[in-house]
C-alpha cells in the first residue's frame with residue numbers, strides 16, 4: 049500500500065490555505081485575494097486531494113485545483129477588495145466575519161426554499177434536520193455529517209459549512225425520523241445527506257442506520273457522498289473501514305437496497321487504484337453505487353469528459369444516475385453553464401455511450417417545484433423552444449409531462465425561463481389560484 053493509503057484523515061483548512069496557494073505559484077496579492085474569498089466561502093481539503101488528485105504543474109488552471117480551491121473572481125471584485133484590505137490590516141476577526149456575512153447574504157444561501165419549504169411535521173411540530181419534498185423520499189441531515197472530506201467550490205450547500213448557526217439545520221434524533229416514517233407509509237426511501245454521510249465514523253453512522261432497518265416499508269437507504277472521490281481510504285485502510293462495510297452488508301441482508309449516491313465531478317477522481325478497490329469493497333457488501341455530479345464551467349463542461357467518466361464508471365460497476373445543472377446559489381455566475389449549452393454537452397456525451405450508461409438523466413435542475421430535465425431544443429409552430437419535463441415534482445401529477453419554455457441561449461436556471469404556448473408554467477398557480485394567494 050502506498051503512503052496515501054495508510055495515512056489517517058486530516059483536514060486542511062483556511063489555516064493551511066496560504067501555504068497551499070504558494071504551491072500553486074500564486075503571488076502575494078493573488079494569495080491575499082483568494083484568502084479574502086475564503087472568508088466568505090468555505091475551504092477544506094486533505095492530503096489525498098492535494099497529493100493524489102491535483103496536478104500542481106497545471107495549477108491554478110488544473111480542474112481539480114479549481115474544484116477545491118477558491119478563486120479570486122468567484123465574488124464581486126469590490127467585495128474581494130474590501131475583505132482583502134481587512135485581512136491585510138489584520139482587522140479584528142469579528143469585523144472580518146461581519147463583512148463576510150454581508151457578502152454571503154448576497155449569494156442566495158438557501159436555494160429552493162431549503163429553510164421554509166419541505167419541513168416535515170409530527171403533529172404541528174416541525175422536525176429539524178429533515179426535508180420531505182417528494183412523497184416517496186425523505187432527506188435526513190445527521191448532525192455529525194455536516195462536513196465533507198473536502199469542499200467543492202461550487203457546492204450548493206456551502207451556507208451550511210461556514211459556521212453561521214442560522215444557516216445550519218441538522219438532527220441527531222433518529223427516533224424522530226423513525227416516528228415520522230411510521231406516520232408516513234408512503235415514504236420508501238431515506239436519503240442520508242449533509243455534508244457527507246461518510247465523514248461520520250462507523251459507530252455514529254450505525255446509530256443512524258440501524259433503527260431504519262426495522263421500518264418495514266423502507267425499500268432503500270441512500271447515502272449521499274463524495275468520499276469515493278475525496279477519501280477512498282474510508283472504505284479500504286481507515287480503521288473503521290471493515291466495520292463500515294459490515295454495516296452496509298447488514299442493510300442489504302435486511303432486504304433493503306443500500307444505494308451509494310457517489311459524487312464524481314471529473315474522470316481523474318476515478319483513476320486511483322484506491323478508488324477501484326473501495327468500489328469493489330462497497331459492491332461486495334451488496335450495495336449499489338449510482339453516480340451524479342453537476343456540470344461546472346471550466347471544470348467539466350465537455351462532452352468527451354462526461355462520456356469518458358460514465359464509461360469508466362460502468363466498467364467499475366457503478367451506475368450513472370444524474371447530471372445536474374449548477375444551482376442558483378453561491379458563486380453561480382462563475383460556474384454556470386447555460387441550459388442550452390448543458391443540453392448540447394449532455395446530448396453529445398449521451399449519444400456516444402452504450403445503453404448500459406444511458407441510465408443517466410439530465411441536465412436536471414433541482415428547483416423549488418421539483419427536478420426539471422432539459423430534454424432539448426425544438427422549433428414548434430415557428431417558435432424555438434426548450435422542451436422540458438419533471439423527473440420529480442412536489443406535485444407528482446406534473447411528473448413526465450412535457451412542457452415548453454421560450455428558447456433563451458443565456459438562461460442558466462428555471463427562474464430565467466418564460467413559458468412558451470402558455471401564459472404560465474404547469475408548476476405555477478393558475479390565474480384564479482394566483483389571485484387568491486396574491
Ligand SMILES: *Cc1c(COP(=O)(O)O)cnc(C)c1O
Pocket residue numbers: 181182185187239414419439440
Ligand atoms: C434529487 C432529489 C431527491 C431524490 O430524487 P430521486 O429522483 O429519487 O433521486 C430528493 N430530494 C431532493 C430535494 C432532490 O433534489
